[in-house]
Amino acid sequence: AQSVSQHNHHVILSEAASLELGCNYSYGGTVNLFWYVQYPGQHLQLLLKYFSGDPLVKGIKGFEAEFIKSKFSFNLRKPSVQWSDTAEYFCAVRGSGNTGKLIFGQGTTLQVKP
Amino acid sequence: EPEVTQTPSHQVTQMGQEVILRCVPISNHLYFYWYRQILGQKVEFLVSFYNNEISEKSEIFDDQFSVERPDGSNFTLKIRSTKLEDSAMYFCASSGGLTIPYTFGSGTRLTVV
Numbered sequence: 619a620q621s622v623s624q625h626n627h628h629v630i631l632s633e634a635a636s637l638e639l640g641c642n643y644s645y646g647g648t649v650n651l652f653w654y655v656q657y658p659g660q661h662l663q664l665l666l667k668y669f670s671g672d673p674l675v676k677g678i679k680g681f682e683a684e685f686i687k688s689k690f691s692f693n694l695r696k697p698s699v700q701w702s703d704t705a706e707y708f709c710a711v712r713g714s715g716n717t718g719k720l721i722f723g724q725g726t727t728l729q730v731k732p
Numbered sequence: 733e734p735e736v737t738q739t740p741s742h743q744v745t746q747m748g749q750e751v752i753l754r755c756v757p758i759s760n761h762l763y764f765y766w767y768r769q770i771l772g773q774k775v776e777f778l779v780s781f782y783n784n785e786i787s788e789k790s791e792i793f794d795d796q797f798s799v800e801r802p803d804g805s806n807f808t809l810k811i812r813s814t815k816l817e818d819s820a821m822y823f824c825a826s827s828g829g830l831t832i833p834y835t836f837g838s839g840t841r842l843t844v845v
Contacts, residue, residue, distance in 0.1 A: 652833065661736075661838040662775075662823065669831065708775060717788040718763050718830045722775040 620645045620713050624723035631699050632731050639694040639726050641709030650712040651692040652720065653683055657705045665707075668692065679703070701732045734758040738824050738837035745814055745844055753809045753840045755824030763827040764807045765834065766799065768792070768820040775823070781807065814844045 625640035643649065653665040666677025673685040683694045692709060709723040737756040745751050757764055766778040779789045779799055786799065798810045807826075811818055821841050825834040 650831070654836075662825075662836040664833045667833055710775075715788060716830060717780040717782070718765070718827055718834075719777050719780055719788055720765075720767075720775075720834070721777065722767075724774045 620711060620721045622709050622711050622721050622723035624707075624709050624726050626726045627724065628727045628729070630729045630731065633701055634698045635730075637694070637696040637699045637703070637728070639707055639709075639728070641692045641694065641723055642690050643692065643709075643711045643721075644690060645711060645713045647713055651683075651685060652710040652712070653677065653681070653692075653694050654708045654710060654722075655705045656708065656725075662708065665694070699728070699730050701730045704728060704730045734835065736824055736826055736835050736837035738822075738840050740840060741838065742841045743843070745842070747816060747844055748813050751811050751814055751842060753811075753822050753824075753842070755807045755809070755826075755837055756805055757807050757824065757826030758828075758835055759805070761826035761828045761835075763787075763830065764799075764801065765825040765827075766809045767823045767825065769823070769839075770817075770820040778809070778822075811842075814842075816844050818842060819844045 622643045651668040654662045655665050665681050666675050668675045668685045676682045681696050707726045710720040739754045764781040769775045779793045780787045796812045800808050821839045823839045824837040827834045
């Protein structure tokens with residue numbers, strides 16, 4: 619069965635620090651990969667996605683992620699975080715089947731201190 | 733930007749009662765989903781809906797759950813007899829195609845007491 623694992627449950631950073639959130643998935647076939655963000659009190663918003671092509675994908679708000687097929691990983695990065703990046707971040711995979719179902723990781727809570 | 737709208741934002745219900753969670757997906761979308769997130773846990777898939785029928789459901793989506801698209805605009809999730817463990821945030825999502833990312837609603841927090 620497909621699964622997604624996010625290694626960091628709670629990350630605390632100071633502003634301007636660099637961010638890397640880990641995500642690994644288990645699925646051997648073709649996958650679509652996503653990072654979603656949920657700001658406090660708001661809905662899940664798409665940060666970025668990978669379907670095919672360049673494994674380094676850029677998303678909104680300065681975020682990027684690298685798909686490494688050999689490691690089954692899709693880590694999220696940002697060179698310099700801001701206080702406004704405080705949120706919960708979810709990695710998700712859409713793989714087998716034709717229903718579009720997403721499998722989510724456990725989520726990582728990012729707290730950025732001003 | 734088009735939005736997926738969910739109502740109510742928060743519902744409190746007594747155990748054993750029926751609840752209906754409502755969603756208005758984006759108007760030209762074809763694929764509809766319900767997910768839930770129990771506090772402190774991951775977002776879990778409940779059900780997908782396409783062409784007026786369920787296309788996939790998880791093991792969570794037992795006989796107590798049902799979905800409906802009664803009028804071509806609303807997409808509802810009904811829980812017939814709520815249990816304490818149904819307390820969660822329920823998210824609706826819609827998509828225009830299988831390769832198009834979802835748009836999520838802001839969620840309904842269901843509290844069963």
